[in-house]
Amino acid sequence: MTSWPGGPCPSCGEDVPANVIRCRECGKLLNDDLQEPTPVEIPEYQALPEVTVCPSAFTTGVYVLCPVCDRELRINNKYRNQNVRCKFCEASFVLDLSQPMIELQSFLTNCPHCEKELRAAPKYLNQKVECKFCHEPLLFNDSIKQN
Numbered sequence: 001m002t003s004w005p006g007g008p009c010p011s012c013g014e015d016v017p018a019n020v021i022r023c024r025e026c027g028k029l030l031n032d033d034l035q036e037p038t039p040v041e042i043p044e045y046q047a048l049p050e051v052t053v054c055p056s057a058f059t060t061g062v063y064v065l066c067p068v069c070d071r072e073l074r075i076n077n078k079y080r081n082q083n084v085r086c087k088f089c090e091a092s093f094v095l096d097l098s099q100p101m102i103e104l105q106s107f108l109t110n111c112p113h114c115e116k117e118l119r120a121a122p123k124y125l126n127q128k129v130e131c132k133f134c135h136e137p138l139l140f141n142d143s144i145k146q147n
Contacts, residue, residue, distance in 0.1 A: 004030040054128050055112040057138040063105040063119070067093050072105060112138055 006018035011028040022029055029035070061076045068091035075084060075095055084095045097104055106119050114134040124140045131138060 002031070002033070052137055054137045054139050056141040057109040057112055057118070059107045059109050059140075059142045060117075061108040062095075062097070063108070064095070064097075065103040065105060066091060067101045067103075074108070107140070107142060109140065111136070 003019045004016065004021070006016065006020075008014065009016050009023040009026060009028055009030070012023060012026040014023060014025040016023050016030060020030060021034060059077060061074060062080075063072055063074055065071065066073055066086040066089060069086060069089040071086065071088045073084075073086060079095050081094065081096055083092055085092050093102070096102060104122055106121050107125070109118050109120065110116065111118055111131040111134060113131060113136040116131070116133045118131065118133075120129070120140055125142050126140065128137055128139055130136070
């Protein structure tokens with residue numbers, strides 16, 4: 001690409017110095033190699049779908065049936081895989097949820113939004129659910145919260 005050598009403007013005849021891109025008088029582009037590019041087409045605006053934040057609600061305890069007397073017991077997560085005793089019949093057993101003799105009824109958690117205690121069936125684990133008190137979304141998670 002060569003620059004404008006200087007001389008009269010091809011459009012208006014005005015004397016234009018060398019290395020100028022446009023005529024100062026009429027605005028004519030002096031170098032045909034510098035033709036303006038075709039305008040870029042701006043795409044139509046499309047709104048993105050909203051993404052809702054869904055914090056995890058970690059379980060704090062479980063409700064299980066005593067393997068001896070079949071009464072419901074509320075047990076904190078800190079006693080998982082440990083020997084526990086039924087408060088009704090005094091029977092002792094290991095709270096291991098993988099054992100078929102331990103019948104899991106539900107999990108306990110606190111809503112990360114309103115801090116109220118929730119009780120949820122095992123079928124809701126690892127699913128996005130709504131708090132029954134504040135109606136905010138949460139992901140019900142059965143792992144111990146990492147600090």
